[in-house]
Amino acid sequence: MAKAPEGPTPGYLVWRLANKWRVAVDRALAPLGLTHAQYVMLSSLFGMERAGLRPSQRELADRTGLEPLYVSKLARSLEADGLIARARDLADTRTVRLTLTEKGQEAVRPALDLVQELLDQLLAPLGGQDDARTAAFVRDLTALLDAPLDRSRKDS
Incomplete structure (x- = not known):
């Protein structure tokens, strides 16, 4: 049995940071x-559009890490608000492709600036976005995100 950790666990800190970030962005x-x-x-x-892609809802779900059903609901809501357009793929009618409308592009630009300012504040203790500590932090977060969390997998 593992010794009880002194101080907060990594899982707790990840949860707190994720919630801190979500609340600040909201x-x-x-x-x-x-x-x-x-x-x-x-x-x-x-x-994705700037990269020349016209993603499906599933591709956007994969990119964002959001559940496909949640992406579908959000897409419907954003479409109702006139921020995105949804269209069936001509080659596969089960697939729904998404594009930003002009209104959506106008809405996202100031939002990008605001979130960038928040990111600068968040990363300031690590030396800022261009610091080596931030680069290491990003590598560590990426490794954690890439690690499978399959409960049925047995530890080796």
Whole structure:
């Protein structure tokens, strides 16, 4: 049996940081009429479109880490608000492709700036976005995100 940790566990700290970030982004975006989840959808779609992609809802779910059903619900809501357009793929009618509307592009640009300012504040204790400590932090977070959490897998 593992010894009880002194101080907060890594899982607790990850949970606290994720919640701190979500709340800060929600508060910053509220004057723009956006939630953090809507921002994640719009900013990810914006980035994918800039890369020349026209993603499906499933591809956007994979990119964002959001559940496909949640992406579908958010997409319907964002479409109703005139921020995105949803269209059936001509080659596979089961697939729904997403694009930002002009209104969506106008909404996401100031949101990107606000979240960038928050990111600068968050990473300041590590030396800022261009610091080696931040690069190491990003590598560590990426490794954790890439690690499977399959409960049925037995430890070797």
